[in-house]
Amino acid sequence: MKSNRASLEEIRGFFAKRMAAVSKSRDPRLERIFELVPREAFLGPGPWQVWxxxxxxxxxxxxxxxxxxxxxxxxxxxxxxxxxxxxFLHAAWIGAVSPQRGEMITHIGAGTGYYTAILSLLALPGGRVTAFELDAQLAERARHNLRPFESVEVVNADATRASLTASDIVYVSAGVSAPPVGWLKALKPGGRLIFPWRPSEEIGLTLLVRAEATGFSVEPLAPSWFIPCIGASREIVASWVPKTPAEARSIRSLRTTATTPPDETAIAVYPEVWFSSQPLER
Incomplete structure (x- = not known):
């Protein structure tokens, strides 16, 4: 008797359609790439543990x-x-940073490489992804999983201390209190940094930072909750953080303390960077 159940290809295809819709991207490649990259290839043998x-x-x-x-x-x-x-969260992030052909991407917190693979295909032809993973076992699994993706390098290192390659996109898959200045310096003109901001236990918010001609603009996006990024989370002591999610969402720019001292527009202040409610001057 013929089964009425959809095939895996049909199920993966519908998943890809949903991912493309959630991304709000106009890039026609996105749906096809999510359809082509099998999630199971990056998760090890099943059964799997679902959170x-x-x-x-x-x-x-x-x-x-x-x-x-x-x-x-x-x-x-x-x-x-x-x-x-x-x-769905990563689809929205990928849509927000909009990877383009030929771009250089740094992925921090690559895990076993599934979203790294997606990013690498969107950067083809001519682009590359450098994927940082601090956990040695996960990094080795990522190297194995990403062997078919020629435009990817996996680095088992602390990305908060490493010297990043000049990047069009820095994509951070771990909770951050304050982005290291090195990440900001790595952004090319027009570059995008996306990360889950954790100024407190009560607030988790995606921030999209853009390297503009006059500084770093910030666009708060949807809530997000990730495990902490070692070296860029609890180790950094803030002198001021937002008290409410609404206050956190008022951020419009990111500045370095070395170039601009915090002022009355400060929403959060850290030793090297601070967030302001004041938009950049155009």
Missing amino acids: VRDRNYLETPSADPVYLYENSLVALDGAKGINNGEP
């Missing part, structure tokens, strides 16, 4: 990859709370 809440996981009923084509977090290292990130 429910408060770091609790449920095991998929079998190793059938259909269970992976939902908007769900899947454990990479459940004991450490490290997951393959929420697909």
Whole structure:
């Protein structure tokens, strides 16, 4: 008897359509790339652990990859709370930074490389991705998974201390209190930095930073919650942070303390950078 269940190809294709829709991107390549890159190839053998809440996981009923084509977090290292990130969130981020052909991309917190692979294909032809992963085991898995993607280099290192290659996009998949100045310096003119900002336990917000002619503009996007980025989160002591999500969403620019002292427009102040409610002068 013929099964009425959709094939894996159909299920992956519908997943790709949803990802493209959530991204709000006009790039026609995005849907096709999400359709072509199999999520299961980056997650190891199933069954898989799917995140429910408060770091609790449920095991998929079998190793059938259909269970992976939902908007769900899947454990990479459940004991450490490290997951393959929420697909709809990453689709929205990719749409926001809009990778273009030939661009240089730095991915910080690559995990086992699934979203790295997506970014690398969007940068072709001519572009490259340097993927940083601090966890040695995850970095090795990423190297293995990304071997078919010739435009990717995986680096097992602390990206908060490393010297980044000049980048059109810096894409950060770990919670950040304050971006290191080195990340800002790595941005080419017109470059984009996207990261999950965690000024406090109560606030988690995606920030999109653009390198403009007059400084760094900031656009707050949707809420986001990631595990901390070692070297750029709890280790950085702020002298001022926003008290409410509404105050956090009022940020319009990012400045360095070395060039511009914090003033009355400051929303959050850290040793090297501060966030302002004042837009950049045009």
